[in-house]
Amino acid sequence: GENVEQHPSTLSVQEGDSAVIKCTYSDSASNYFPWYKQELGKRPQLIIDIRSNVGEKKDQRIAVTLNKTAKHFSLHITETQPEDSAVYFCAASRAGTYKYIFGTGTRLKVLA
Amino acid sequence: SAVISQKPSRDICQRGTSLTIQCQVDSQVTMMFWYRQQPGQSLTLIATANQGSEATYESGFVIDKFPISRPNLTFSTLTVSNMSPEDSSIYLCSVGARDREETQYFGPGTRLLVL
Numbered sequence: 001g002e003n004v005e006q007h008p009s010t011l012s013v014q015e016g017d018s019a020v021i022k023c024t025y026s027d028s029a030s031n032y033f034p035w036y037k038q039e040l041g042k043r044p045q046l047i048i049d050i051r052s053n054v055g056e057k058k059d060q061r062i063a064v065t066l067n068k069t070a071k072h073f074s075l076h077i078t079e080t081q082p083e084d085s086a087v088y089f090c091a092a093s094r095a096g097t098y099k100y101i102f103g104t105g106t107r108l109k110v111l112a
Numbered sequence: 113s114a115v116i117s118q119k120p121s122r123d124i125c126q127r128g129t130s131l132t133i134q135c136q137v138d139s140q141v142t143m144m145f146w147y148r149q150q151p152g153q154s155l156t157l158i159a160t161a162n163q164g165s166e167a168t169y170e171s172g173f174v175i176d177k178f179p180i181s182r183p184n185l186t187f188s189t190l191t192v193s194n195m196s197p198e199d200s201s202i203y204l205c206s207v208g209a210r211d212r213e214e215t216q217y218f219g220p221g222t223r224l225l226v227l
Binding site for chain 1: 143145153154155156157160170171204208213214215216217218219220221
C-alpha cells in the first residue's frame with residue numbers, strides 16, 4: 001500500500017542553524033502535502049502545506065520544496081529557535097480522498 | 113480555523129470495557145476523521161466519519177471494534193469497544209477546513225490508558 005518515509009527520525013541543531021527534514025511518498029497520485037508540528041502533549045498543528053502544482057512555498061522561516069518526479073518533499077527551517085523543538089510530521093494526500101498518510105515523524109531538538 | 117473540542121481529554125479504563133469519545137466542532141464541516149496515535153508513534157487514520165451514513169474504515173480497523181457516529185455536521189463519536197492494553201493511545205479527531213477541505217485541523221486528543 002501507499003506509504004510515506006520520513007528522515008531523519010531525530011535531529012539536533014544549534015540555535016540559529018538550519019534544519020531540513022525529508023519525506024518520500026509512494027503514491028504518484030498524491031497531490032497535497034501538509035506538515036504538522038506536535039509539541040509534547042499537544043495536538044498536531046499545521047505549519048505549512050504545498051500542492052503538487054507548486055515547487056516551493058515559503059512562510060517566514062519555514063519553507064517546503066516538492067520534487068514530483070522523485071516523489072519527495074522537504075521541510076526547511078532557518079534560524080532555528082528553541083521553541084522550534086518538537087516532533088514534525090509530513091503527510092501526503094491523494095486528490096479527492098482527503099485522507100492523509102503520515103510519515104513516521106522527526107524529533108527536532110534545537111540546542112540553545 | 114474551526115474550534116474543535118474532544119471529551120474526555122483523558123481516561124483510564126479497565127480491559128473489556130468500552131469508551132466513547134466525543135468530537136465537537138463550532139461550525140459545520142463536511143469532512144471529519146478519526147486517528148490513533150500510539151505512544152511515541154505517528155498518526156494512523158482509523159476512519160472517515162460520514163454524516164448520515166456508515167463510516168469508511170481503513171485497513172486494519174473494523175466497525176465492531178471502533179463504531180463511529182456522525183449525526184450532524186458538527187459532531188461525531190468514536191467508541192473503542194472491548195478494550196485491551198493495546199488500545200492505549202491518543203485518539204484524535206480532525207476536520208477538513210471549510211474553504212479547503214484537503215486541509216485538516218486536529219482536535220486536542222483523548223489520551224486513553226487501558227489497564
